[in-house]
Amino acid sequence: MMPLDERDAPLLTLLRVGRIFAPELLEANEILIADGRIAALGRDLAIPQGWPVRLVEARHLTAVPAFIDQHVHVTGGGGEGGCGTRCPEITAREIAAMGIGTVVGVLGTDGISRSPADLLAKVRGLRAEGISAYMYTGSYRVPPPTLTGDVQRDLAWIPEVIGLGEIAISDHRSSQPRQEEIERLVSEVRVGAMLAGKLGICHFHIGDGKRGLEPLRRLLTETEIPAEQVIPTHVNRHRDLLEAAADYALTFDANVDVTAFDDADEDDLSGFGAVSRLLRRGVPFERITMSSDCNGSLPEFDDRGAYIGMRVAGNTTLIADWQRLVREEVLPLEQALGLISGNVARVLGLDARKGRLAVGHDADVTLLDDDLQPQQTFVAGKRIYVGDP
Incomplete structure (x- = not known):
């Protein structure tokens, strides 16, 4: 091939x-x-x-x-175990072979040895090879690293930047941002995106910490920020978080992103199982998206948070979980396509053309x-x- x-x-x-x-x-x-x-x-x-x-x-x-993957570590993720554990970059062929035409690149834990400038260069390289590629400015940490020194300027002046992410919350690897910091960041993204004529979303990495989605619930309850401005991802890390994601989506008419984890311990927490569960809870299929997290790390930590090993995520599980939803008649093809195409385009503000x-x-x-x-x-x-x- x-x-x-x-x-x-x-x-x-x-x-x-x-x-x-x-x-x-x-x-x-x-x-x-x-x-x-x-x-x-x-x-x-x-x-x-x-x-x-x-x-x-x-x-x-x-x-x-063509499919859209809104969460791809195009420059490679990882690094939690030192420089020898940095994940490789993804290639245009690996993307296109899964029927994916559009990707959104993210940085993860490592915003030090990899930068938004590296990410932008890779995104432009993928575009040169024929892939439709965009990126989030920032990384796990707060304040986020940027291209121009300012989140709003990144959104206004860099065409490939469509939002901020992935900001880590409820995770021992996050910067433990305070609620007011989260609110200020999302507000800056909203205004910067308005000035740029973009939707401008904040893509939040949700860890397995006890706070779960609570910071985002408070954001939507206590401020005027609309729910469409926020995308929580990895909501199927564990059953309690998935249940909280269903309640969050229903309460705020909000979008949630399921990760097709390569290492899902139980079928209920796979991409297939998580989407099935959300649908059974009454979440409209239009409010659900799926992404791969591919070329990101799948690190393992002990009970004290010490690194003990890592694997590299791929994007084949995303397509396999999506195929299973159709084959097992969880959703008809025309609705299932939304999970990895139409819904994603709308969530990202790209639906006028994709x-x-x-x-x-x-x-x-x-x-x-x-x-x-x-x-x-x-x-x-x-x-x-x-x-x-």
Whole structure:
């Protein structure tokens, strides 16, 4: 398997597929792409004779919106056990092979040997390779490291920056920020994003500490900050936290992000199990997203918080958990797609161009086989991954 080099591809591309889920099933089997966007959807689309069109025949595959992973350690996470435990960077091929067209890069525990500047360089490198990539400024710690010396300036002047994160709370690795510090940071992000014309979200890493989601509950109860400004992730670390996440989502009509943990100890806490539990508790599927945390570390600590070992997270579990939700009929395909495409685009403020197959939207398309396995990935109309024939 290898990506195709399509630098010389013509301006127009016509995809002929078996079915199209936009995410709803369409009465169409062709997608016309022009200059990186979807120009038309239909059947037997007519192209004027002589126009340069690249034809992609894939009638055995199903077209869906390319997946969006909002939590990726693109420069590698880790470092909790010293410099020898830093995780590797992710490659464009590893991203696209899972049907993912868009990623949001994050720093984690290590905001010292890795910086927002490193993250920005990697994001721009992925863009050069065809991936649609964005980033959060900041890291676990408060005050957060930034590119310009100021969170609002990062949002206003750096196009790739769409928010702040991942800020760690309820975790022994966090800076133990006070409530007023959390409120001030979220407020700064909100104003900076407004000035930049972005949604501007704060992406919060939730650890397994006893405070859980309480700092975010207080934020939404005691201030005027809207719930859409905040995304708590890793909410399926343990059962009590997952139950608190369900109550948080229902109380505030808020979004929660489930992590497809590679090392979930119990099926109830896997991405599949967590989404299933949230749905049973009555959380609308529109309020749930899934992310991979890939190339982040999976450190192990003893009862005293001492580091004892680590593994590196991947993104294959995200797709496997998502496939299982469809196969076991927890959600129909059109709703399940929201968990890793449409819902994510809305949460990030990218839904004007991503998360749907619609005229005018970016031509980010994943082609799935009958087993829901990604076989081809297009980003802005360019095919950046193709599986074995």
